[in-house]
Amino acid sequence: MADTIHEDAVDQRRIRNLIWGGLAILTAIAIVGVFFAYRFVDSERLRAQQEWQIRLGIVADGRAAAVAExxxxxxxxIEDLTINESLQLYLTELAMSDWDRLxxxxxxxxxxxxxxxLVATAEKEGFASPLSMAAETSNVGQAGLAGLALIAATGDALAVTPGMPAFDERLIAAFDAALLGKPTLIDMFPSQAGPVTMGFALPVYGLQDDPEGKGIGVVMGIRVVDEDLFKRLKQPGEVAKTAETYMVRADGNTVTYLSPLADGSEPLQRSLALDTPQLGAAFGLKTPGGFTVGRDYSGAQALVTARAIDNTPWTLIRKVSRDEALAQVDERLNTIFTVFILLIVGILITLVAVWRHGTSVRAAQAAKKFQIAAERFENMVKFMRVVTDSQPTEIMAVDAEGRLTFANKTAADIAGMEKDDMMGKTMSSIFGPVKAGTYAEINGRVIENFKAEKALRTFHDDDGNPYWYRSAHVPLRGDRDYPPASLTILDDITDLTLETERSKRRLLQLVDTLVGVVDRRDPYSANHSSRVAEVALAVSEEMGLNEVSRSTAxxxxxxxxxxxxxxxxxLLTKSGQLTDEERDLLARSVxxxxxxxxxxxxxGPVVDTLRQIDEAWDGSGPRGLKGEDIVAPARVVNLANAFVGMLSPRAYRGAFTFEKVEGILMEEAERKFDRKAVLALVHYLENKDGRETWAHFREDPTGT
Structure with missing residues (x-):
C-alpha cells in the first residue's frame, strides 16, 4: 500500500509540475508578448506623433503666415498714407513755418x-469706429474704439477720424517710437467700450528728408481686432475635431490668450501662470518652432506646436487632443492586449480541461490502486498480527495517557484477558499501579522526546519474592486514527537473572577456593585478595562507577x-632481600x-583489568597506557592493591599507619594513581568509618 500511495503521490507531483510548468511558460510568453507589444505600440505612438508634428507644423506655418500677412x-x-505727397507737402509746410498753421x-x-x-481710408481699410462718426481736429478727442490720426511732430493732432480713442500713455509711447523712425505695433488691449483693439504707427518724412531719420509727423491707426484677423487662424478643410489654433503672449509671469478659444473664451479673457506644469502655451512661448505632448488651457493632454509671428510679441499655438491624435494607436494597443488576454484565457481553459480529464482518469486508476493497496495492507496487518502473537514477549502500544491501543497474544495471556478487551484500558488496571507507574514515566519521555529507551526493572510479588523485567520502548508517530504512542516490549528475565546469580555465586566460590590455596602458602598474603576486592568495591562505589565496573573491580x-x-x-615467605629475577617473577604473577x-x-573486562593493574596514571607503566586509556576497574584495583599492601605487615617490615599510607597515596596521585580514586578512598576512610572497618588489615597474621 505504501508503494501505491508513493506512486500516486509521484503522479500528483508530475501533474502539478506540468501545470506549474505550463503556467510558467504561459507567464513568460505573456511577459514577452506584453514587452514586445509595448515596444511596438511605443514605436507606433512615436511614429504617429511625428506625423502629427508635421501636420501641425504645416498648419501652424500657414496660419502664422496669414496672421503676419x-x-x-x-x-x-498706414504706409500708403505716410507717402501720400499731399500729406507730406502739408506737413512739410507746417514744419517749415514752425508749425504755425496760419x-x-x-x-x-x-x-x-x-x-x-483719413476718413476714406478708415472706412475702406477697417479703421473706422462703429461707435462715432464725428470728426475731431484736436489732440484731445472723445473716447472711441478706432480711427486714423495725423499727428504733427509737436504732438498736435492735425486730423483725426471720428471714434479715434483718446491719446493715453500707450498711444503717446507709440507716437514717440514711430516719430524716431521705428514702425510701431500697438499690441492688443481692451478698449473702454469693450472690444479688443490694436494699432499701427509709422513716421511721415518731409519731401526732401532722409527716410532714415526723425519724422516730421506720425500716422497712427487704431482698429478693432475682429473676425478679419481671427478667421485667419482657422484651417480650411479642418477634419480633426479637437484641432485648434490660437495666439498667446507673455505678460510678465502669465500667459495671455489673445484669440477666441474653443471653450467660448473671448480674446484677452483667459490667462494662466507661465509655470503651469506641462502647459503647451508656455512651452510654445519659450520654444517657438518646437513640438511637445503637453496640456492645453483646459488641462487636457494635447499635441502642441508653436510658431512666432513676425514683428509681433505673439506666438501662434497649434494643438490637437492627444486622445484624438493617438486614438488609432491606443485602439491598436487595446486590441493587442485583448488578443493576448483571450489567448491566455484560451490556454488556461485548455490546461484546465486537460487537467480535469487527466484527473478523472487518474482518479479511476488511483481508486483501483487504493483497492489493491488496501488489500495488501490488510494482508500485511494480518501477517504482522501473526508475527507479534508468536513472540514470547509482551508487546503493547501505549499512548500518552497510559491507555493501550495494541496488545499481542502474549500480553493478553499474561494479563488473563482477551486482546480486544485490553484496548482502551490503562496499564494500571492491567498490571497494577507499581509496575504501570514505572513504565508510564518511561513511555512519557519516549513520546515527548521521540527517542527510544531501554530499561531493566526489579519488582516484588505479594510474597516479597523479586522478579525482573527487561523492557524496550520505541516511539510511534500518531496519525488520523491513532494518537502518538510508545511501542512497549516487556521481557520477563526472572529465570535468566536467577540463573546468572547462581552462576556468579558458583564462580565466586571457585575463585575463593583458588585464592584460599594461595593464602595458605603465604601467611603474610592471607586474605590479601579478598581485602583488595573489598577496598576496590568501596572505592568504585564512592566514584559512582556503574554496576558492571564495580563487579569487575x-x-x-x-x-x-x-x-x-x-x-x-x-619465595613467597622470604624475609630477606629479593633478587631481580625474584622480583620479576612476583611482578609477572598478575x-x-x-x-x-x-x-x-x-x-565485564576482568582480564583487561588484570593486565592493566600495574599501569600508571602518567603512562610510566609497562604498557605505557595512561589516564583514561586505562580501564576504570584497573585504576581502582591498582590503588586498592597498593593501599592493602602498605597497610598490611610483611615478613620483611611492619604495617604502615593510615596517615602514612594516605600521605604516600596523595603524593602519587596523578603520577601512579588516578586522583579521583585516591580522593574517593580518602573520603571513605575519613567520613565512612573506613579506618575502623579496615583496622584489622594492620594485624600480624602470624600472631607475633
Whole structure:
C-alpha cells in the first residue's frame, strides 16, 4: 500500500509540475508578448506623433503666415498714407513755418483734404469706429474704439477720424517710437467700450528728408481686432475635431490668450501662470518652432506646436487632443492586449480541461490502486498480527495517557484477558499501579522526546519474592486514527537473572577456593585478595562507577593473586632481600593470573583489568597506557592493591599507619594513581568509618 500511495503521490507531483510548468511558460510568453507589444505600440505612438508634428507644423506655418500677412497689410495701409505727397507737402509746410498753421497757404483746405483722406481710408481699410462718426481736429478727442490720426511732430493732432480713442500713455509711447523712425505695433488691449483693439504707427518724412531719420509727423491707426484677423487662424478643410489654433503672449509671469478659444473664451479673457506644469502655451512661448505632448488651457493632454509671428510679441499655438491624435494607436494597443488576454484565457481553459480529464482518469486508476493497496495492507496487518502473537514477549502500544491501543497474544495471556478487551484500558488496571507507574514515566519521555529507551526493572510479588523485567520502548508517530504512542516490549528475565546469580555465586566460590590455596602458602598474603576486592568495591562505589565496573573491580581484586600458585612457597615467605629475577617473577604473577582466566567469559573486562593493574596514571607503566586509556576497574584495583599492601605487615617490615599510607597515596596521585580514586578512598576512610572497618588489615597474621 505504501508503494501505491508513493506512486500516486509521484503522479500528483508530475501533474502539478506540468501545470506549474505550463503556467510558467504561459507567464513568460505573456511577459514577452506584453514587452514586445509595448515596444511596438511605443514605436507606433512615436511614429504617429511625428506625423502629427508635421501636420501641425504645416498648419501652424500657414496660419502664422496669414496672421503676419494681416499685420503687414495694416502697416501697408498706414504706409500708403505716410507717402501720400499731399500729406507730406502739408506737413512739410507746417514744419517749415514752425508749425504755425496760419502761415500755411490755404491751410484749412489742406486740413480738410487730410481729414477726408483719413476718413476714406478708415472706412475702406477697417479703421473706422462703429461707435462715432464725428470728426475731431484736436489732440484731445472723445473716447472711441478706432480711427486714423495725423499727428504733427509737436504732438498736435492735425486730423483725426471720428471714434479715434483718446491719446493715453500707450498711444503717446507709440507716437514717440514711430516719430524716431521705428514702425510701431500697438499690441492688443481692451478698449473702454469693450472690444479688443490694436494699432499701427509709422513716421511721415518731409519731401526732401532722409527716410532714415526723425519724422516730421506720425500716422497712427487704431482698429478693432475682429473676425478679419481671427478667421485667419482657422484651417480650411479642418477634419480633426479637437484641432485648434490660437495666439498667446507673455505678460510678465502669465500667459495671455489673445484669440477666441474653443471653450467660448473671448480674446484677452483667459490667462494662466507661465509655470503651469506641462502647459503647451508656455512651452510654445519659450520654444517657438518646437513640438511637445503637453496640456492645453483646459488641462487636457494635447499635441502642441508653436510658431512666432513676425514683428509681433505673439506666438501662434497649434494643438490637437492627444486622445484624438493617438486614438488609432491606443485602439491598436487595446486590441493587442485583448488578443493576448483571450489567448491566455484560451490556454488556461485548455490546461484546465486537460487537467480535469487527466484527473478523472487518474482518479479511476488511483481508486483501483487504493483497492489493491488496501488489500495488501490488510494482508500485511494480518501477517504482522501473526508475527507479534508468536513472540514470547509482551508487546503493547501505549499512548500518552497510559491507555493501550495494541496488545499481542502474549500480553493478553499474561494479563488473563482477551486482546480486544485490553484496548482502551490503562496499564494500571492491567498490571497494577507499581509496575504501570514505572513504565508510564518511561513511555512519557519516549513520546515527548521521540527517542527510544531501554530499561531493566526489579519488582516484588505479594510474597516479597523479586522478579525482573527487561523492557524496550520505541516511539510511534500518531496519525488520523491513532494518537502518538510508545511501542512497549516487556521481557520477563526472572529465570535468566536467577540463573546468572547462581552462576556468579558458583564462580565466586571457585575463585575463593583458588585464592584460599594461595593464602595458605603465604601467611603474610592471607586474605590479601579478598581485602583488595573489598577496598576496590568501596572505592568504585564512592566514584559512582556503574554496576558492571564495580563487579569487575571486585572480581579482579579477588583473582589478581591467582598466578602466585606457580611461585615457590619459600619465595613467597622470604624475609630477606629479593633478587631481580625474584622480583620479576612476583611482578609477572598478575599477568599469569590473567592468562589463567583468559578463556573464561565474564560480564565485564576482568582480564583487561588484570593486565592493566600495574599501569600508571602518567603512562610510566609497562604498557605505557595512561589516564583514561586505562580501564576504570584497573585504576581502582591498582590503588586498592597498593593501599592493602602498605597497610598490611610483611615478613620483611611492619604495617604502615593510615596517615602514612594516605600521605604516600596523595603524593602519587596523578603520577601512579588516578586522583579521583585516591580522593574517593580518602573520603571513605575519613567520613565512612573506613579506618575502623579496615583496622584489622594492620594485624600480624602470624600472631607475633
Amino acid at each position: 494681416w499685420i503687414d497689410g495694416n502697416f501697408a495701409v 502761415s500755411v497757404t490755404d491751410e484749412a483746405a489742406q486740413a480738410g483734404y487730410m481729414l477726408n483722406l 571486585e572480581l579482579a581484586g579477588r583473582l589478581m593473586n591467582l598466578g602466585k600458585i606457580f611461585i615457590p612457597t619459600e 599477568e599469569v593470573s590473567a592468562d589463567m582466566i583468559e578463556k573464561v567469559e565474564f560480564e
